[in-house]
Amino acid sequence: MSSSDRSVIIVGAGIIGLTTAFRLARRGYRVTILDPAPAMGATHAAAGMLAPSGEIAPGDEENYRYQQGALSAWRAVAHELAELTGHELSITQTGTLIVGWDGGDRRLIEQFRGVAEHFGAPLRTVTRDEEPEMFRGITTRLREGLFMSEDAWLDPDAAVAQLLEANQCLSVRLIEERVTEVLARTNGVPVRSASGVTEADWGIVATGAAGLPPGLREPSSAHVRPVRGVTVRARGIDRHDAPTVRAFLRGRAFYMVSRPGGYCVLGATAEEKAEPLVEVGELQRLLRDGLDIVPELEAATFLEVRNGLRPATADLRPFVAEIPGAGWTWTSGHYRHGVTVAPLAALDALEALDRR
Ligand SMILES: Cc1cc2nc3c(=O)[nH]c(=O)nc-3n(C[C@H](O)[C@H](O)[C@H](O)COP(=O)(O)OP(=O)(O)OC[C@H]3O[C@@H](n4cnc5c(N)ncnc54)[C@H](O)[C@@H]3O)c2cc1C
Known part of the structure; x- marks a missing residue:
């Protein structure tokens, strides 16, 4: 099956859900994203620092190396956004x-x-x-x-506005409703929200600190x-x-x-x-x-x-986890760095989906 034959539901339109929707739609997936209040979670509070250096923590070199890749990943996303929307997302490297x-x-x-x-x-x-x-x-x-x-910043409000606009250009469907239940099915990933049931081949949960919606069980490897x-x-x-x-x-x-x-x-x-x-x-x-x-x-x-x-998470590191027995992938745990690593998290989710 090519990407364009595959449909994906993303639950949660914070910075992680929105960049993931953007990356998947660019790859050719047909994407529907559900959120009653897009980008009004942690993303709304974030300062927008892209600060791998300023966020260094003892014993966490792996996280530092991961975040170091974020600035160039954001610059690449900003370039793609400008192609689609005509506006530049400004990324300022002041240190x-x-x-x-x-x-x-x-x-x-x-x-x-x-x-x-x-x-x-x-x-x-x-x-x-x-x-x-x-x-x-x-x-x-x-x-x-x-x-x-090496540190920089962007305005998360501007990033969100551009991602929403670009996703619309890429025909991403946004349903402004909460997912109240994930229904059990051997094929596909039906979800219930106020207006009824939405279905797709695969699902990604990007609900930040809210965790999994009802109907999905946490894998033993992941908890937020x-x-x-x-x-x-x-x-x-x-x-x-x-x-x-x-x-x-x-x-x-x-x-x-x-x-x-x-x-x-x-x-x-x-x-x-x-x-x-x-x-x-x-x-x-x-x-x-x-x-x-x-x-x-x-x-x-x-x-x-x-x-x-x-x-x-317990070790303060993000994860992309498969929910056993379901067509769902869960991406979360971005803690203080979700804005920074969003383009990398989107690539990780895309890879997880491509592997399925
Ligand atoms: C005060 C503060 C400052 C920060 N500053 C920075 C910073 O400078 N740099 C940085 O890199 N990071 C920063 N962060 C961290 C960053 O904001 C988070 O890591 C990031 O926003 C997480 O993104 P998310 O999309 O996973 O979660 P969120 O932004 O919380 O989005 C989750 C979305 O899921 C939706 N949702 C939840 N349940 C459901 C459901 N059942 N159905 C449908 N939708 C649902 C919510 O409505 C929400 O919109 C900061 C965080 C805070 C709180």
């Missing part, structure tokens, strides 16, 4: 500047540096005296930092749990041509991504909680950290708070 608030935080940076050097990540120490532009807007208390040049995160959006500080700021302060992590026109995303909290809401204390800590690191935020205009549930 990341990491600063530490006090002695304890600076020790955390030294530990981070040791791991990053071991992985061979490009980095150098920078000082405010030598490179004042890098420190623009950052409290004068901080005079030194670690610059990681939600880790809630909050980002704050404000306008007033334009650092879009300067590195993304990351800070360790009082043992916590803070970042600020800045886009043209002074649009800033401050992030992010991490709570092992499943309720999609914003706690006052959580928001207060994030704002206080932001004001300490970037005092000019005092006069910035507050725009909104977004929250999302990151899909986390």
